[in-house]
Amino acid sequence: MNGNKSLKDFERQIRECVKCGVCQAHCPTYKERRREGAVARGKIALAAALLDGGIGLEEQLQQDISMCLMCGSCVRSCPNRVPTHEIVGAIRRQISEHEGPSLIARGVSAMTGSRTLMKALSRGGAFLSPLLFKKIPETSGLRLRFPIPAMKDRTLPRIALRSLFDRVPEFVQGREEMPTIGFFAGCSITYAYPEIGEAMVRILNHRGYSVFLPRRQQCCGIPALSSGDGRLVEALAQTNAEAFAKRDVQSIVTACASCNGGVGEYYRTMHTDLQEFTDKVVDFSVFLQQDGLLAELEGMEKWPERLKVTYHDPCHLKIQGITREPRAFLQALPNVDFVEMENADACCGLGGTFSVSHYACSKAIGARKIPGLAESGAGMVATACPGCIMQLQDSINRAGLKMRAVHILDLLASALP
Amino acid sequence: MDEQVVVELKGIVGAENVSTALTDKITHSYDATQERHLPDVVVYAGTTAEVSRVVMLANRHRIPVLPRGAGSGFTGGTLPVKGGIVLVLTHMDRILEIDTDNLIAEVEPGVVTAELQRQVERRGLFYPPDPASREFCTLGGNVAECAGGPRCVKYGVTRDYIMGLEVVTPEGDIIRTGGRALKNVVGYDLTRLFVGSEGTLGIVTKILLRLLPRPEAKKTMLVQFETIEGAAQSVAAIIGAKIIPTTLEFLDAATIGCIRGGSGIPLEADCSAVLIIEVDGDAVTLDGQVEKILAVIRPLGILQTRIAATPQESEAIWQVRRMVSPSLRKVAPDKFNEDVVVPRSRVPDMIHALERLSAEYGVAIVNFGHAGDGNIHVNIMTDLRVDGMAGKVERLLEEIFRTVVELKGSISGEHGIGTSKARFLHTELDLQTISYMRRIKAALDPNNILNPGKIFTDRLPVPAGDAGGSEP
Ligand SMILES: Cc1cc2nc3c(=O)[nH]c(=O)nc-3n(C[C@H](O)[C@H](O)[C@H](O)COP(=O)(O)OP(=O)(O)OC[C@H]3O[C@@H](n4cnc5c(N)ncnc54)[C@H](O)[C@@H]3O)c2cc1C
Ligand code: SF4
Ligand code: SF4
Numbered sequence: 001m002n003g004n005k006s007l008k009d010f011e012r013q014i015r016e017c018v019k020c021g022v023c024q025a026h027c028p029t030y031k032e033r034r035r036e037g038a039v040a041r042g043k044i045a046l047a048a049a050l051l052d053g054g055i056g057l058e059e060q061l062q063q064d065i066s067m068c069l070m071c072g073s074c075v076r077s078c079p080n081r082v083p084t085h086e087i088v089g090a091i092r093r094q095i096s097e098h099e100g101p102s103l104i105a106r107g108v109s110a111m112t113g114s115r116t117l118m119k120a121l122s123r124g125g126a127f128l129s130p131l132l133f134k135k136i137p138e139t140s141g142l143r144l145r146f147p148i149p150a151m152k153d154r155t156l157p158r159i160a161l162r163s164l165f166d167r168v169p170e171f172v173q174g175r176e177e178m179p180t181i182g183f184f185a186g187c188s189i190t191y192a193y194p195e196i197g198e199a200m201v202r203i204l205n206h207r208g209y210s211v212f213l214p215r216r217q218q219c220c221g222i223p224a225l226s227s228g229d230g231r232l233v234e235a236l237a238q239t240n241a242e243a244f245a246k247r248d249v250q251s252i253v254t255a256c257a258s259c260n261g262g263v264g265e266y267y268r269t270m271h272t273d274l275q276e277f278t279d280k281v282v283d284f285s286v287f288l289q290q291d292g293l294l295a296e297l298e299g300m301e302k303w304p305e306r307l308k309v310t311y312h313d314p315c316h317l318k319i320q321g322i323t324r325e326p327r328a329f330l331q332a333l334p335n336v337d338f339v340e341m342e343n344a345d346a347c348c349g350l351g352g353t354f355s356v357s358h359y360a361c362s363k364a365i366g367a368r369k370i371p372g373l374a375e376s377g378a379g380m381v382a383t384a385c386p387g388c389i390m391q392l393q394d395s396i397n398r399a400g401l402k403m404r405a406v407h408i409l410d411l412l413a414s415a416l417p
Numbered sequence: 418m419d420e421q422v423v424v425e426l427k428g429i430v431g432a433e434n435v436s437t438a439l440t441d442k443i444t445h446s447y448d449a450t451q452e453r454h455l456p457d458v459v460v461y462a463g464t465t466a467e468v469s470r471v472v473m474l475a476n477r478h479r480i481p482v483l484p485r486g487a488g489s490g491f492t493g494g495t496l497p498v499k500g501g502i503v504l505v506l507t508h509m510d511r512i513l514e515i516d517t518d519n520l521i522a523e524v525e526p527g528v529v530t531a532e533l534q535r536q537v538e539r540r541g542l543f544y545p546p547d548p549a550s551r552e553f554c555t556l557g558g559n560v561a562e563c564a565g566g567p568r569c570v571k572y573g574v575t576r577d578y579i580m581g582l583e584v585v586t587p588e589g590d591i592i593r594t595g596g597r598a599l600k601n602v603v604g605y606d607l608t609r610l611f612v613g614s615e616g617t618l619g620i621v622t623k624i625l626l627r628l629l630p631r632p633e634a635k636k637t638m639l640v641q642f643e644t645i646e647g648a649a650q651s652v653a654a655i656i657g658a659k660i661i662p663t664t665l666e667f668l669d670a671a672t673i674g675c676i677r678g679g680s681g682i683p684l685e686a687d688c689s690a691v692l693i694i695e696v697d698g699d700a701v702t703l704d705g706q707v708e709k710i711l712a713v714i715r716p717l718g719i720l721q722t723r724i725a726a727t728p729q730e731s732e733a734i735w736q737v738r739r740m741v742s743p744s745l746r747k748v749a750p751d752k753f754n755e756d757v758v759v760p761r762s763r764v765p766d767m768i769h770a771l772e773r774l775s776a777e778y779g780v781a782i783v784n785f786g787h788a789g790d791g792n793i794h795v796n797i798m799t800d801l802r803v804d805g806m807a808g809k810v811e812r813l814l815e816e817i818f819r820t821v822v823e824l825k826g827s828i829s830g831e832h833g834i835g836t837s838k839a840r841f842l843h844t845e846l847d848l849q850t851i852s853y854m855r856r857i858k859a860a861l862d863p864n865n866i867l868n869p870g871k872i873f874t875d876r877l878p879v880p881a882g883d884a885g886g887s888e889p
Binding site: 016019022024037042045046049054055059060061063064079 | 441
């Protein structure tokens, strides 16, 4: 059975596009290209034509459908909530089915399917340097997670010497009376930013929870989704659901917005019934607010020396309406002076595998964050997604700004005893 | 399309900016009317010279040219109803100059309206025209349609801010109209001719805009009324008291019905009209203006008044207004959105006439809009799948337009005529006037290549010497 929705499943929503053009104001690829094929409205027109049999999967159509970050910015502002990001995903899967997987899709499955490459690299403490990448086959998934086709000038995260799995046991015991929380870490945190993961586990444990970090968890599937590999997404969804079913967890926390968009938001749209799993998925900021940590922070006295910090909205949280919680934490943190910036909610430009297939455009979208970042006067930009951290830091370095991109959990961990 | 023409087009704008792929034809076949007509070729222009050469080529081969901005038009202005070249101007999007000494901006046509507004506001200046589409429509499209918006009550429409234009004529010449001086009576006022000409007389490639100093502050309020009369009389009373608010928006009972429950601001159960009033100016004068307004409208059946104390509260009020369009879909699947305008004092008459027509035809009509300037957005909500409904709506539309004209109004305040209203042009204009307009069109565009099939229908009698209706 096919767990992913097909284009046909979106027929009603596709017909609901009234061609108003509002999405032009919010679509990052459109703002960069200013061509109708780049915007949600154009893609929906193509989706409708595909359904009507008015067009085949011609080359230009594939081009236009590839010109999408699947960021959902259009959906939030669309009067009829047409889910363009999901519809684009469905068309990409249709393209893969008909034309065979794209180079990108093959790369994604090479990596996310096995994980051994990532592991090996992680243990070897290798850098994701251009030099290293030369040695990696053209189709490798690594090129997708940390994209670098001829990206000599790109700032890349260092693959950590020891992955999160080497640092934290599979089960960390908390207080007897408290429930167990599952932690879906995801590839970026596990291999590139394990400190964020450690902070997450430490904070949860500090609050008294037991933490379950199943070793069998896999990639959330966002890169596969973005590249149109529906079968892989399905397999990953099954594996992840099974991995967390091994223990009785009350919630499954994510600290990567993209992963949340995958294991939470996307899995919920699938035909396969994963509700028992997806109902438990929650972003760390929402979880910790409900848990009462936010209130405690608000009660703390502000430190005399504080960091000026601004916030970038990761698309995968923004689209779910999670914009207040992360800001509330930054406002409450005793070691932080929070300032808003202009275009805080504009996409960073990474977009799943978009940055690989359209590197120049991705860079240009990233550069659009710079004026807002610079004018905010902040020394740090905090966010809630390691993918955004990587892309933001790259844009910042490229622009020659003195600024660091960090995770809210980094700041939180340093504020807590 | 002749292969040779495509080759020549590629020579002018570069191969990457010309496409005959079906994909591109489909994505350039529509605007906000949702109608669809495939062009033969899609061209993106980058400079005035390119536009000029494309038009010359098209003129030589008698190929229709459709200037296109953001494609947010409500009347089909950019639809290639007769095929041809869709000429997209979104890549000509530079703000060339903001002259803070003379309060002038010079821009290319593809600049998005709100982007210009943000840039001038950073410099303490102000570009008032504010169509609801300003975050995505282009200034070229605004000039072509003479766009308006809520702030027009006080500040006027696009026309009032255009000082001069650079235009590519239908034969490919590049001409300049108006200028930077505040006074100018040299020759015909061609600027005014081009503003609102819907891309039928020339392609605007540069725009000189008049700017104002930015008002220091504003204040927003939402007033709920027992009756539509109360709201209408309030509009008259406010203007009568010699206060011109920045905006004076109204929502009628049917509109309120659509948004009730969903609106962030609770609406009273017996509220049958809402006014959203905003005033701007020096901060010290605002409270005085608000008090004066409240004093004159207080006796007119007010249920509740909410005055925003913070920008967030003001935003919440505007959110009520912005909810309206999306909520209409709940009423019926098909919507005919007309933007009629009547003299301010006739708004109540118009609303009553619409209520009567709605009952008579058994079709829901939802009204809201810019009460301050008499511009009413009349939304006929219907289901075209019902047998005979299309004909019924057509008759209803015609009656609405006749009523508007009887009340000395206009059948379109800001959206233009395009293809959507062309068949109703005669309800407002007499044949001599239409014929005069068509002679202008025929003289300037002898081969009828610029946006053919718009404003005028081929159905009306064609005056002698008029090429305007002939096929290209
Ligand atoms: C949600 C929504 C809200 C709207 N609200 C308002 C409103 O409040 N007030 C209002 O007035 N309108 C409104 N509109 C209508 C529309 O946005 C305006 O008419 C706008 O001016 C069109 O600009 P555009 O760039 O989209 O032009 P397009 O739709 O691309 O073109 C419109 C016409 O202009 C011509 N044209 C475009 N560029 C040029 C050029 N450079 N030279 C010559 N001709 C050109 C085209 O040929 C066409 O005839 C709204 C539309 C939508 C979808
Ligand atoms: S905002 Fe939504 S309805 Fe409007 S054109 Fe875009 S996708 Fe269509
Ligand atoms: S998902 Fe993002 S990139 Fe794709 S059409 Fe919507 S706004 Fe544009």
